[in-house]
Structures are given as C-alpha cells and as structure tokens.
Amino acid sequence: MDNNEFKEKLMHKVDHNGHRAMSVVGWTLAAIFIGISVGLFATGFGLSMRYVIKFREAHKWMIFLLPIGAVFITFMYKQILKEKDSGTNTVIAAIQSDEHLPFRLAPLIFIATLVTHLVGGSAGREGAALQMGGAIGNGIGRVLKLNSTNKKTMIMCGMSAAFSALFGTPMAAAIFSMEVVSVGIMHYAALVPCVISSLVARYVANYFGLGAEIYPIEVIPKFTIKTSIMICIFAILCGLASMLFCTMLHKYESFLSGKVSNPYIKAIIGGTSVLALTLIVGNQTYNSTGSAIIMSCFTGASIGLGTFLLKMIFTTLTLSCGYKGGEIVPTLFIGATFGAAVGQLIGFSPALLAAVGMGALFCGVTNCPISSLLICFELFGYEPMPYFLLAVAFSYWVSGYTGLYRAQKIVYSKYRSNYIDKKVD
Structure with missing residues (x-):
C-alpha cells in the first residue's frame, strides 16, 4: 500500500453530491458514538421494561386494558408515523435499499412496546431494539451526510448496539445485523463498526445495571x-x-x-x-x-x-x-x-x-x-x-x-x- 492509499483509508472524501465517505478513523469514532448513544437509549428502554413488567405483575387487573392498549398504539402510529409500519421489516428494507427509515420510529417503538407489556401483550423486546438502533444509526448517518452505502452500515451498527445492550450478547449482536439482511451472504464491510458499537453498548448497559442473563446447565450428558x-x-x-x-x-x-x-x-x-x-x-x-x-x-x-x-x-x-x-x-x-x-x-x-x-x-x-x-x-x-x-x-x-x-x-x-x-x- 503506497502513501496515498493509506491516507485515503484514514481520511474521508466528499463525493460530487456532497456525501461523505467514512474513513477508518471516522468509522471507529462513529461506532463508539453509536455504541454510547444507542446503548444509553436501549438501557433506558430495558430498565423501563423491567419496571413496566413488575408493575403489571403486581396489578393483575391491567390485562383488562388489552383492547385499549392496542387501540392506543394504533392511534399513535397513524398520527405520528403517518405511513404503513412493518416493524423490523422496515429496518431490513432500509439496509437492502434506500427506503426511508424515519428517526421518529425510535421513540415511537419505545413507547409502543412499553404499552404492549404494560397491558400484557405476548411479545418480546428485540423488535424494539432493532428498530430503535436502526433508526438512531440512520439518523446519525443523515446528520453526517453520509452516502447511501455508509448509512446502511450505520443502521447495522445501531442494530448491533441495541441488541447487545438489551440481550447481553455482544458477539451475537455484532454478527446478527450483518447476517439477518440477506441469507447466504454477510456484509463484512460492517464488521469492525458493528463489533465496536456492540461492545461499547454492552459496556454502557452493564454500567447502568442492565446485566446479561445467564442460564445454567447443570447436567451435560457426554457427547456420544x-x-x-x-x-x-x-x-x-x-x-x-x-x-x-x-x-x-x-x-x-x-x-x-x-x-x-x-x-x-x-x-x-x-x-x-x-x-x-x-x-x-x-x-x-x-x-x-x-x-x-x-x-x-x-x-x-x-x-x-x-x-x-x-x-x-x-x-x-x-x-x-x-x-x-x-x-x-x-x-x-x-x-x-x-x-x-x-x-x-x-x-x-x-x-x-x-x-x-x-x-x-x-x-x-x-x-x-x-x-x-x-x-x-x-x-x-x-x-x-x-x-x-x-x-x-x-x-x-x-x-x-x-x-x-x-x-x-x-x-x-x-x-x-x-x-x-x-x-x-
């Protein structure tokens, strides 16, 4: 590698449309920033989830609000998102193409998921994690005026960070966002940023008390x-x-x-x-x-x-x-x-x-x-x-x-x- 190639890798360029192409240093800093910001957001969500679930378990009558909760969530999405929502599919589609991924999806899915669990809907939390992380990553990419390809990598970084913070599985989180989009191929260009974002987000979540779940297997039969x-x-x-x-x-x-x-x-x-x-x-x-x-x-x-x-x-x-x-x-x-x-x-x-x-x-x-x-x-x-x-x-x-x-x-x-x-x- 000659000196010019090395500089090109370290420093970003701006294309004729004014979009920035990220450098090695730029990606490292961006991944750390996404890990911190998404990690904080996801940690707040995870701790809120704990409180909401404990509240519902202490007040069993909350399940009678199930129909009201569904209507409230539907109203929120129609009034705020103003477009057809397809959940995590929206984030995956945004990586595959240039489909719009609104930043307001992050706070919206945050609130809607809490309402779902408050009234006792049977659902998880990873949909919220992937959508929150993807929306925040995409929003940061737009602020930085990144090109389409780099914005997709930012979305994957956000997904990895949120998944890692909530589930406590940074290895799986780093790979999942690259693997889930297209079965049979991996988006390896996003590997380093996703790894950094995932590890930073997990550190943030752990620092604020959102620990990982470990399941003990006391008896493991001999492999025969x-x-x-x-x-x-x-x-x-x-x-x-x-x-x-x-x-x-x-x-x-x-x-x-x-x-x-x-x-x-x-x-x-x-x-x-x-x-x-x-x-x-x-x-x-x-x-x-x-x-x-x-x-x-x-x-x-x-x-x-x-x-x-x-x-x-x-x-x-x-x-x-x-x-x-x-x-x-x-x-x-x-x-x-x-x-x-x-x-x-x-x-x-x-x-x-x-x-x-x-x-x-x-x-x-x-x-x-x-x-x-x-x-x-x-x-x-x-x-x-x-x-x-x-x-x-x-x-x-x-x-x-x-x-x-x-x-x-x-x-x-x-x-x-x-x-x-x-x-x-």
Missing part, C-alpha cells in the same frame, strides 16, 4: 453417537416448530387484515382475543416476555408439552393486531419450554434440551446460523458446543425458506450453491 442422534432428531422438530410459528404469524396477520380493513377494529379484536385467552387459561404465564418461565426451564420446574404451543397462539394474536415488541423473546420461550418438556418426557437433561431448543428455534425463525451459535455460547457457555452446533445446523436446514422477517432475502439456496434471490415465505 446416541446423544448426537437424539439432538439431530430434536433439532429437526425445532426446525418444523419454527416453520409452524412463522406460518401462524404471517397467515393470521394476512387473514385478519383481509377480513378487517379498519385498523382500530382490528386492534379491538386482537386485544379482546388475547384477554379472552388469558382468562380461559386462568393465569398470565403467557403474557409479556415470560422470562421467568424461560428461567424455570433450567431449574427443574415441570413444563407441560402444550406450553410452547400456547405461547405461539398468544404471540400470534398479539402481534397480528398492532401491538409492538418483537418475536425473538417469544421464540426463545417456545424453544426453552419445548426442549424442557421433551427432555422431561424422554429423560434427557431438560436444561440442555431447553438451551438447544432456544438456539435451534432462533436459527429457524431468523435464518441466522452463525448468530444462533454465538448466542448459545454467550447464554449457556461453550461446554455443550457439539450439541449446539448440530442443532443449529439441522434447524437451519429443515426450516426451509420461512422466516419472521418478510423483507429478508434468501440470496443463496440452503441446499445447493445456487443463487436464488427470493424473499422468505
């Missing part, structure tokens, strides 16, 4: 031919479960939208459905994130085989009518309870199968095998590595071309080295 076959079979079942979950979400949302054109009526129907199902079940096990149930899968609690299916139904009803939050935490709930129930049924380490189920379901619904493997390592440790590796691989293979995010592209086939370039089903 028999146990490996058992894990492969279970992973195949997880892949099929992920297909079922994604199909339920997409089909019911399409059905409801086709039958009910008025968004407020749809919100009332959805909120009333979740309320009615909660009253039929007789408890609030399936409302909100269900983090306590996930943890109980690792402490020997008895888990019924139908638990994971009920969570699928609750989440489908919640997210199809206007509530906000995301599908990943419900996915982890489904994977953990499915694994624990099967483990108890066949007498094979329920905690290990719960962990394997979480990783396999995450992979099945996101089509992100590398991120899934990393999130397993960060949540459960490296000792069960062979089990995670097998489970993620088989789940990725079996889940086909379904997925949570319809804006996600399958660039290369999962089964051959063929370019197919299609949207997920």
